[in-house]
Amino acid sequence: MIIQKPGIAGTLESSDAQVTVEPGDGKIEFELESAVINQYGLQIRKITYDTLKRLGIDNVKIKIVDKGALDCTLKARIEGAVYRSCNQYNDLPWGGAIQ
Amino acid sequence: MKNPNMKRLRRTMMFLNAQKPGLIKDPYIYKPDSIMLDLEDAVAENQKDAARFSLYHALKEIDYHGVERVIRINGLDTPYWQEDIRCAVAGGCDAIRIPKTESALDIHLVEEKVLAAEKEFGRPEGSTLLMAAIESARGVMKALDICDASERLFGIALSGGDYTKDLQTHITGTGIELMGARQNLIIAARAAGKQCFDKVYTNLNDTEGFRKDVETIHLMGFDGKSIINPRQIRIVHEIFTPSQKDIAFSEKVVKEIDSKKAQGIGVFTVDGKMIDIAFYDGAKRTIELAKASGVYKGEL
Known part of the structure; x- marks a missing residue:
């Protein structure tokens, strides 16, 4: 997939995360804000890269503001932002690229 | 083969906004019989897509400890319901709640899409049950047809807000405005061998009013009640559990x-x-x- 325009998903409520994606400069640029960055920063980074890989994205600026989100929420917000940036809302690949 | 969950215990069916991670991550701790993860009214129009991602991953990754997972999809008059079904079935939900049901045809339309999704995502055929929310005078009058419309359909539920609007009255707290619908729905459900569930009670501070409401529907023969807060669970279970x-x-x-x-x-x-x-x-x-x-x- 190709990030076509900025996309944002999620909120700043507790247990959630707000994810913003923008077209990149030829690579993945990852930025993270989290109160638990020391304990979970690496794990959040891994989930982000794994999710982007499944979606076939290697060119994106991605910013995550984490408010204590579970792994499943992080994935949901990353995918939400990506599919919004691509204007795709139907016939999504549940169980394929989304898993 | 008949789905073994058709007649499971459903005293409490708790609504939760599928878009809110804080709500859907651990509702099983309150021990409702079912949760209803909502893609419809609780989710703002511009968040329908995000709610589906949240729902899908919750269904796949959160262990709800045996609590039944029902998904309320958007209405058949919206552009959302078909993708809602694909998402819910792919995630492995237990059942789908159809809002604003007015005819057997509504059930057939959903049933067709559910079967297609079961095939597409490799789910066992017939594993996804259905329930129908009745929210209009026409729906109440068609209740028996709706109950008979599908072998997947385990029950019907009254939705009070829209129904009373359609009746040109409002929720009074006395239950008078709901008498006809409640009676009609429970009779139709029993005639068809299906379950029947009552509407939500929205005044969380009126515990006595809630208790009376639950006692009334229990005596009428209902199987359970839609609820909106864990505080309501204990009262419903107390009334619905035999002494x-x-x-x-x-x-x-x-x-x-x-x-x-x-x-x-x-x-x-x-x-x-x-x-x-x-x-x-x-x-x-x-x-x-x-x-x-x-x-x-x-x-x-």
Whole structure:
């Protein structure tokens, strides 16, 4: 997939995360804000890269503001932002690229 | 093959906004019988897509400890419901709640899409159950057709807000405005062998009013109630779970009828009450409900 325009998903409520994606400069640029960055920063980074890989994205600026989100929420917000940036809302690949 | 969950215990069906991670991550700790993860009214129009991602991953990754996971999809008059079904079935939900149901055709349309999604995502055919929310005067009048429309359909539920609007009245707290619909729905459900659920009670601070409301629908024969807050669970379960006195009496009735039948005796007394075969099914139901509620210690 190709990030076509900025996309944002999620909120700043507790247990959630707000994810913003923008077209990149030829690579993945990852930025993270989290109160638990020391304990979970690496794990959040891994989930982000794994999710982007499944979606076939290697060119994106991605910013995550984490408010204590579970792994499943992080994935949901990353995918939400990506599919919004691509204007795709139907016939999504549940169980394929989304898993 | 009939889905074994058709008749499971559903005293409390708790609505949760599928878009809110804080709500859907651990509702099983409150022990409702079912949760209803909502893609419809609770989710803003511009968040329908995000709610689906949240729902899908919750279904796939959160262990709800046996609590039934029902998904309320968007109405058939919206552009969302078909993708809602794909998402819910792919995630492996237990059931789908159809809002604003007015005819058997509504059930057939959803059933067709559910079957297609089961095939697309490799789910066992027939594994996704359906329930229908009745929210209009027309829906109430068509309740029996709706109940009979599908083998997947385990029950119908009254949705009070839209129904009273359609009736040109409002929720009064007395239940008068709901009498006809409640009566019609429970009769239709029983005629079709399906379950029947009551509407939500939105005034969380009026515990006495809530208790009276639950007692009323329990006496009317409903199987359970839609709820909006964990605080309501205990009261509903208390009212819908048979008392030890009822269980003991029902146990005696079942045992006595079984033994007297063999002796050719049709009418006899249990604890001073005249009993005949007509009591048998009711007593058996009480025992089954006690078993499902986890309060039966006997050997029947």
